[in-house]
Amino acid sequence: MAGFPSPFGGSKDDGELFDEYDEFVPEHLPNPGEFLVDHRVLAGEDHVVFHELTRELFEERRVYDMTFNYNLARLNLDTRHKNAGYRYAEEQNDSTILRAEFTPTTPFCPQTHTLTIGSFRAWNDLSERHGYELIRVRAARMHHQSDAINEQLEELENKFLSTGSVMHVPEGDVGSTPIERTKQNERQSRGSPDAPF
Numbered sequence: 001m002a003g004f005p006s007p008f009g010g011s012k013d014d015g016e017l018f019d020e021y022d023e024f025v026p027e028h029l030p031n032p033g034e035f036l037v038d039h040r041v042l043a044g045e046d047h048v049v050f051h052e053l054t055r056e057l058f059e060e061r062r063v064y065d066m067t068f069n070y071n072l073a074r075l076n077l078d079t080r081h082k083n084a085g086y087r088y089a090e091e092q093n094d095s096t097i098l099r100a101e102f103t104p105t106t107p108f109c110p111q112t113h114t115l116t117i118g119s120f121r122a123w124n125d126l127s128e129r130h131g132y133e134l135i136r137v138r139a140a141r142m143h144h145q146s147d148a149i150n151e152q153l154e155e156l157e158n159k160f161l162s163t164g165s166v167m168h169v170p171e172g173d174v175g176s177t178p179i180e181r182t183k184q185n186e187r188q189s190r191g192s193p194d195a196p197f
Contacts, residue, residue: 016079017078017079017080018074018077018078019076019077019079020077021048021051021052021055021073022048022052023048023077024043024044024047024048028076028077028079028082029076029082029083029085029087030083030084030085030087030101030103030140031083031087032087033087033101033103033140033141033142034140034141035099035101035138035140036087036088036089036099036101038092039089039090039091039092039099040089040090040091040092040095041087041088041089042087042088042089042090047087047088050088050098050130051073051076051086051088053129053130054073054086055073055074056129057123057126057129057130058071058072058073058118058119058122059071060122060126061118061121061122061125061126063115063118063119063122065111065115066111067105067111072115072119073086075105081105083103084103084104085102085103086100086102086103087100087101087103088100088101089101096132096133096134097132097133097134097135098130098134098136099135099136099138100123100135100136100137100138101137101138101140102115102116102119102137102140103140103142104139104140104142107144108143108144109143112139112143112145112146112149113139113145113149113152116137116138116139116149116153117137117152117153117156119137120135120137120153120156120157120160120166121166121167123135123137124160124166125166125167134157134160134161136153136157137153138150138153139153
């Protein structure tokens with residue numbers, strides 16, 4: 001297999017940079033965070049089976065990390081980013097609900113909002129493929145906008161539970177970042193006849 005440049009210098013083969021999908025390598029995965037605490041974290045074969053299915057669903061719905069130009073599921077296998085990717089846990093009191101926590105490569109990753117929403121839509125719109133009634137998605141607390149992102153993910157989750165559709169979201173609600181939504185609201189307020197300025 002031909003080598004390609006490594007972001008840390010030199011040239012490495014693909015096989016040196018990535019673990020295999022059928023491997024569970026805990027030291028190359030993020031530690032389960034706050035959202036997964038007190039729930040049954042998937043490990044070993046359980047993690048592998050679900051993550052392999054995730055690769056298929058993300059490929060079908062084009063959930064891609066545009067920085068690295070690959071299927072987001074591959075981030076878990078990228079040895080250059082050992083603390084990034086998804087971890088999963090079944091809810092303690094309801095095994096029909098899976099929790100998925102995304103840890104980005106940096107606290108300021110600009111794609112975290114888009115990637116977590118894309119993940120939510122892919123998993124929950126294709127729920128017959130994995131058997132869970134709901135997959136709840138959150139960004140890890142280390143991200144500087146995790147509160148705003150997670151609030152929006154919770155809104156999307158509630159809309160899905162009430163409508164049964166992952167796409168039943170008002171225009172401008174999902175698809176813009178929390179910062180863009182704040183700016184949009186400010187512009188609308190300034191343009192309103194009732195605005196103070």
